[in-house]
Amino acid sequence: MSFMEMLHTLLWGYPLPSEMVDPRYPLFLQQLGGLWLALTITGFSFLFGGPLALVLALCRYDRHGASLVGQPGTKLDRRAISFLATAVVEGFQSIPIMILVLMAFYLPFRLLGLRLPAIVMAVAVFSIYNGVYLSGIIRLGLSAVETGWLDAARTLGLSTWQVLWRIRLPIAMRAMLPAVLGQAITVFKDTSVLAVVAVGELTYTARQVQVSQPANYGLLLLLVLLIYWSVAAAGSVLVSRLDAAWRKRLAGQ
Amino acid sequence: MRWLAVALIFGATGIFVGIKIDSFRKGPGAGAGGADQRSTLDIVKEEGRVIIGIGQEAAPFGYRDKDELVGFDADIARAVASRLESYVGRKIEVVFRPVTDETRISWVQSGEVHLSLCHTNITRKRLANIDFTVPYGWDGKGVLYDLRKGRRNLDDFAGKVIGIKRSSSSEGEIKACFAARGWAMPELRQFDSHIAGIQAVVDGQIDGFTDDDSIIICTAMKAGHKVGPGGILAVTGTPYSPAYFGIGVRKNDSAWRDVLNYCLHDLWSSGEYKKIHAKWFGPDSICPMPLEDHQMEPFVKG
Amino acid sequence: MDFRHYVFADPYFGWLLRGVAVTLLIAVLTTAASLLLGFMVASRRLSRQPFWRTAGVVYVAVFRNLPPLPLLLFLLFGLPQAFRAATGMPLPAGAEFPLLIAGLSLNTSAYLAETIRSGVRAVPTEQWDAGRVLGLRPRTVLLCVIYPQALRIALPALGTRLIHNMKNSSLALALPLPVGCMEVVGQAGRIAGQTFAWTEPLLFAAAVYMTLALSLGFVVSRLSRGAQRRVEVLR
Known part of the structure; x- marks a missing residue:
């Protein structure tokens, strides 16, 4: 196997035998591997984890006392919901991703009778993992919005939800962007843990190539590190650019 | 807040697990949960396909040769699936799903795969969690070592560092073997894959x-390390802990x-079994294992 | 679900307890090493000499963007191969555990260096001048005046990262460590290999990490509340 072939395999994954095609889900998802699978899982984790994060963030009681879920006026309900959301967030954050991945692969059936293909479980576990961490970022972003603007919107007659969707979220979104991108880089790097349960992302692809090239495993891993690094570093540069631009605009206002 | 949250999580988990233990006690066998209680036979009959869990990292049983799945397990699986058609009475499509040494059992339990062929030794501890068919193969264990440092026997590894594959039955077996003979226990290291362990032997780690x-032997040979005379690696003589492989089912x-x-x-x-066996373990194969040594034939009669 | 057979049974529970001890050991060692490294790198980044400043920037840029698991795999599989290619000898026996500590510390220290640096930035510049006026050398000012305050400011972020570092010890599952030196998930995997029962040992391991992370989080939040008060008094 030449160097270029090795690189190609790491980027695109190991070829899929026709007998292994699972009719239950799209073919292109199964043929994905290597770097592209890692990126795809990261992407899906935002697609599904984003809404989850938003819900969790809204459920949690923020410092302005402006939790949006629960009956206004009955403080107890809001507290209970906020409490539950906090428990979910803190609970998932306290378990290492390695254990979360293993649990996703071994527990759903034993506990719930759920039976899912590997890639679905991988996406599910990373969505939850991402959602839980993103909710913290969103919560901070939402509480960073100045109350004056919200009060102004409310006096204009906007409802609570309108204030959230039209005013609070868009403003918070811009401030959150660097942190969210940073989180994306973290998730991308953490997908490497999936190698342990044989999901064919970048690190596992290296293991598959290693079967025929064991003497080059060191080189192969170096290549893997280089690929991870280039993507993550490019992301980091983008984050710091965005951060700087955001600060500049804040200073201008 | 944090502490209340912890208490809540633990409490909820505890209650949940408690309820589930109960439902498992009531359910038939280990693979209960909320899963399909029908026989897998009915499911295969209805769906017209059989999903086979197969290892893809261990030559000669199941490994990837570029975009093909080959090996003894893979050939047995295909042959079994083709025989299945006459018992089910319809055409059966074969779907392979790669399993690892960890998922080969849990996926059988969950029904994610209908059967699993992944060079799985039939052991009593494992029988507590799944069932096995009659044996379809056998092997014993040996220790692969660096021949450049001279010939070795099993007892030379007393107190030495030996690698094992994670989630294999090797740990219990090698300990039992060394304990029975009164040799000093080896220091064990767990490896993620066979090839990583083999390369660690080559590298002297x-x-x-x-x-x-x-x-x-086969994994090392496929990777380009010659095993035996004239090579750099060798395997200790008489295997310890010989065992049979079975097909794992719920x-x-x-x-x-x-x-x-x-x-x-x-x-x-x-005679198909003999053909497949000769292909992978015949006299001309990388790792010959004479069929005559084993009393496998009369396992189901009439 | 059968905790009595797969967790609280004779050899298994001992393995798991040992795993807990190893987890704690890894956490303590990597915390110490990465704090030390983090402070060293942070001082380099605050240095006046462009060479050291660049070196600090490069260190952070390299190790912050490398995922820990492939880094550890490289250290434990790639390094021995490279060492052998270079010297013709295998890496000395017992190098795995120190390499694991090194790998985790490299990763964490890059984050800590950034946190510490921004903590130092947040210390009012008058503090530097005050130290200078008292006749202290710049080094002494940094070590005895600035760092203690920067630490207090950065404490919440530092704590979060160190808890994350503790959780990272679970990556050792995928590494070829001596079975006695494996942390709690590794021990759970060992039990699973013999019995094919993943659920119970895995839940036990999760509970261990949960307890550790949440109680450490509690300690950190208490400490940083106190530190916050002192920072405000100083201002």
């Missing part, structure tokens, strides 16, 4: 790596297990 003879699903046993028996009586 560990003194030996143990698993089924055929797996370590616990207490005897209709399905019986049919698989019939298929295996058909392979024997038609």
Whole structure:
């Protein structure tokens, strides 16, 4: 196997035998591997984890006392919901991703009778993992919005939800962007843990190539590190650019 | 807040687990949960396809040759599936799903795969969690070592560093073997894959790596390390802890297990088994294992 | 679900307890090493000499963007191969555990260096001048005046990262460590290999990490509340 072939395999994954095609889900998802699978899982984790994060963030009681879920006026309900959301967030954050991945692969059936293909479980576990961490970022972003603007919107007659969707979220979104991108880089790097349960992302692809090239495993891993690094570093540069631009605009206002 | 949250989580988990334990006690066997209670045979019949869990990292049992899945397990699986058609009475499509040494059992339990062929040794501890068909193969274990440092026997590894594959039965077996003979316990290291352990032997990081003879020999040979005279690696002589491989099926699903046993028996009586065996373990193969040494034939009669 | 057979049974529970001890050991060692490294790198980044400043920037840029698991795999599989290619000898026996500590510390220290640096930035510049006026050398000012305050400011972020570092010890599952030196998930995997029962040992391991992370989080939040008060008094 030449160097270029090795690189190609790491980027695109190991070829899929026709007998292994699972009719239950799209073919292109199964043929994905290597770097592209890692990126795809990261992407899906935002697609599904984003809404989850938003819900969790809204459920949690923020410092302005402006939790949006629960009956206004009955403080107890809001507290209970906020409490539950906090428990979910803190609970998932306290378990290492390695254990979360293993649990996703071994527990759903034993506990719930759920039976899912590997890639679905991988996406599910990373969505939850991402959602839980993103909710913290969103919560901070939402509480960073100045109350004056919200009060102004409310006096204009906007409802609570309108204030959230039209005013609070868009403003918070811009401030959150660097942190969210940073989180994306973290998730991308953490997908490497999936190698342990044989999901064919970048690190596992290296293991598959290693079967025929064991003497080059060191080189192969170096290549893997280089690929991870280039993507993550490019992301980091983008984050710091965005951060700087955001600060500049804040200073201008 | 944090502490209340912790208490809440633990409490909820505890209650949940408690309820589930109860439902498992009531359910038939280990593979209960909320899953399909029908026999796997009915599911296969209805869907017209059989999903086979297969290892893809261990030559000569199941490994990837570019975009093809090859190996002894893979050939047996295909042959069994083709025999299955006559028992089910319709065309059966074969779907392979790669399993690892960790998922080969849990996915059988969950029904994610209908049967699993992943060079799985039939052991009593494992029988508590799944069932096996009659044996379809066998092997014993040896220790792969660096021949450049001279010839070794098993007892030379007393107190030495030996690698094992994670989630294999090697740990218990090698300990039992060394304890029975009164040798100093080796220091064990767990490796993620066979090839990583074999390469660690070549690199001198560990003194030996143990698993089924055929797996370590073939995996090393496929990777370009010659095993035996004239090579840089060798495997210790008489294997310890010989064991049979069985096809893993869900616990207490005897209709399905019986049919698989019939298929295996058909392979024997038609001579197909011998052909497949000769292909992978015949005299010209990388790792010859004479069929005559084993009393496998009469496992299902009439 | 059968905790009595797969967790609280004779050899298994001992393995798991040992795993807990190893987890704690890894956490303590990597915390110490990465704090030390983090402070060293942070001082380099605050240095006046462009060479050291660049070196600090490069260190942070390299190790912050490398995922820990492939880094550890490289250290434990790639390094021995490279060492052998270079010297013709295998890496000395017992190098795995120190390499694991090194790998985790490299990763964490890059984050800590950034946190510490921004903590130092947040210390009012008058503090530097005050130290200078008292006749202290710049080094002494940094070590005895600035760092203690920067630490207090950065404490919440530092704590979060160190808890994350503790959780990272679970990556050792995928590494070829001596079975006695494996942390709690590794021990759970060992039990699973013999019995094919993943659920119970895995839940036990999760509970261990949960307890550790949440109680450490509690300690950190208490400490940083106190530190916050002192920072405000100083201002």
